[in-house]
Amino acid sequence: MRFSPAARQRLEWVGVHSFAIAAALFFVLPFVFVALTAVMTDQQSLTRDLWPDPFRWHNLIDVWSTPGFGTWWRNTLVYAVGGTVLTLVSSIPVAHALAHFRFRGRKLAMMMVIATMMLPPQVVIIPMYLVWAKQLHLTGTLWPLIVPLAFGDAYSIFLLRQFLVTVPREYLDAAKVDGAGELQVLLRVVLPMCRPAIAAVALFQFFYCWNDYFGPQIYASENPGAWTLSYGLQTFKSAHHTNWNFTMAATLLVMAPVIALFFLAQKAFIEGVTLTGVKG
């Protein structure tokens, strides 16, 4: 049985939109649950009841004024912003070198970048932790998380390199003919052309730092003054009891800024992803 093109189109339309609705439900419902639990009383959270009764909007204020919440915000911002800036400053020159310089061992360097990218942090965490703890006595702070980003982040280097490779040689050569040094070529010619890619990499790094759990758990957990939001979330779980409603309320407060950031930066972000050559 063959469908007429009109019927086929209609079927497609129905199919696509059914899938869209199903997918939308799948993505939205857990959020709805989080939001509803966030305004439940402690007694009611995590019981069979799905609808809060009464509504405790005050939970959000309670969570915000939890001792330490402000500190966690500050720490997360420091880590995310500081980490992103350092990543960019250290990774861009490396990506530029890997994309545009010809030198012996360039292939090896590229392999190393990929190898480090594939390295799970748990592989090196123990000696790193021992150094930070015993030699430098810097555990209980965020330094062990931020400092390594000043030395380049393999993932960012890789993405940036993929894009930089697409900058036509003529632009670089033209600049050099005009007498620009390498650094100036990078700053004046290459960077302005790569804005979307840099924005994308910056956002990736920012989100990674914002939600990082493993890092703060290992390095910052012993000092509540150094906790970040993602780690602080599990503080509503004390030795005897878990405050689910507060945990969910805190989740909302933690997610709100990043969602807002994504919404605003959507265009730059998507353009950036398109242009980082990730798609080949």
Add this chain to the structure above:
Amino acid sequence: MSWRRRETLRNIAFLSPWLLGTGLFFLYPLLSTLYFSFTKYNGFSPPTFDGLDNYRYVFGHYPFFWPALRNTLWFVAVMVTLRTVFGMAVGMLVVRLRRGANLFRTVFYAPYLAPPVASTLAFVFLLNPGTGPVNTVLHRLGMPEPGWFNDPTWSKPALTLLALWGIGDLMVIFMASLLDVPKELYEAADLDGAGAWSRFRYVTLPHLRPIVGFSVVTGVIATMQYYTQPIVAGEVASGHIQGSGQQFEPGYPEQSTLTLPQLVYNLGFQRFDIGSACVIALVLFGLSMGFAAVLMRRGSVFLGGDL
């Protein structure tokens, strides 16, 4: 100064932060891990050389190692595949939609931004076999109610569902690539009378191949590091709250959610056995490098350009 010399200096200048970083944060710890794997070290007293003892223990007598390894391979096979397919499907969906594309995009992407601890907690509750909304609905529909995070057969699928919920990043990448397919190709296919499936197979899919490659690579990387979600899910689903004196049960239920990174944490930070933790770390490393080698074989796919 010769031009050659200047070039070398320039190279070093640009590469130096990364070279230093690789030495300090990759080579040094990797060699340290190798060294420690041959010692008995509890973190308090100095390490003592122990030969292959830790290796014998981990491979022969540590009951959690082989289940964790099997789980990791399961996740690589199933979770990476499903994420790629689902990411592609959702990407295609979002590209198709005309009305409300912006809203759909944000809705589909937002879960990716959820803190891993919170999203795991949410899913553990939603999929609670007794009182959770999902099973309640299934019950009303008269369908079988799986045990989800409390059932060893369903715990990994439950974690996969959680991973699919956070598909946002892959969706965006697929979407970007789909938008890049030249319209002329689709028009030509239409003229030739190709149906939806043929269009997909002969126009869309070849164009997406590099993204599929990227998605597989990053998926494998993430799977090797899979830590937060399984450990939180196991803790919460088993009802063991830390500090109440109850034993923490790795990989609840029945070691089905154990992953190698959890073992590193368990041995190194809870059991005071740094030597064995390093053995597991090396296994992780070997696995990652193994996958990296395999993927790089077909590597031009995602390395692109002139290497």
Add this chain to the structure above:
Amino acid sequence: MTRSTSRRGTRRLTVAAVALALPLTVSACTGSSEGGNNDDPDADVTITFWHGWSADSEVAAIQATIDAFEEANPNIHVKAVGNITDDKINQALRAGGSSAPDVVSSFTTDNVGQFCTSGAFEDLTPFMAESDLDPAATFPPAQLEYTQYQGNQCALPLLSDAYGLYYNKDMFAAAGITEPPKTMSEFDADAVKLTKETGDGYSQLGFMPNYHGYESSISHFVAQWSPTYFTEDGKSNVANDPVFAQSMEWQKALVGKLGGYDKLEKYRSTFGDEFGAKNPFMTGQVAMAIDGEWRAGMIAADAPDLNFGVAPFPVPDDQADTYGKGYITGTIVGIASTSQKQNAAWRFVQFLTSDTKAVVDFANAIHNVPSTLAALASPDVSQDPAMQTFIAIASDPDSNTTPASPNGGAYQLTLQDLGYAFESGKQSDLQAGLSDTAAQIDTDVAQSK
């Protein structure tokens, strides 16, 4: 190609040098920071105290104790940090440095063996000797047992937990049961009488025997049989001491009598949070439960209308004359070996653990069982009948605990895994399972030495 050969040669040399230098650098990086007990305890000093309490009432209670100490010792100031778990303790003690605590307390006794053998906690024996504190005369034997390992008393008990039987008096009356069961046979009979099955569920369950059922764990059950976990030379005894098999057979039989493993597991998944208001005993989902003394306080707060009683948990029929015993555990406190102010720290630890008034007040405030012989006998201890029952259990000479081990609670976990397999039917040969478990425990212990 001389240039490239020499380059390759240089590279080789560099690699070799790095490889050689590495163990040296690495071992240099692993030195531990040493603490000291040369401090003058009468000098003005501030010590840091890490503990696990976090609920408002509990934090207020520990602070009151600290205030009492500071009043008696005005030169020592105590900075307290709460909500600390063992993972954080481990990390801080390894790192040392100025942010590391001086006095540490933990809710779980599991890591005492590791703290003692690794030297993370100081051996308190010399401190006690200097202060004329005789541990055997001050602390009950079970409490001393779980705070030491092979003669090294590296911790002291800071309040205890005792486990007993909670039962719903209304349900007992409705079923015609006049007093709580004393032996296992009586217990089984009562549990069956109190169970009302409905189709594929229950409207009321006598008792949740499954090992995942909150405090229904192997170590809590087998305590009623007075087990010996390890032999004199530190080898696991689970396969040789018959009580382990007896206890597990009892549990499995009870599971069968109450409806079978699967049905019970399904019912268990409907239970609310253990420490929340929907605890199954407090909602009436189960008629009896094994739980610690803190449960009475929670019932008073969240289910004040519950008509409940407390009694020691039943004992096996062939040990009926030991009725009154129970499983004991508790909070432990120790001095970090990295501390530079150990003498001052000892003053504080001594006060916390052995000053009768401090112990009694603290125990009353957080509804725990006091941990010294003097405090247990004190007239100021809460006269609440539930608490009195637990005090009797804690004072009972046959009450016992899970001993310390150099690799923490791993041996309990291994035994527990066997329990899970046995109760669900996955493991049918119990004796073989116990032998395997004993072998695994021995291997793990050997690995950690």
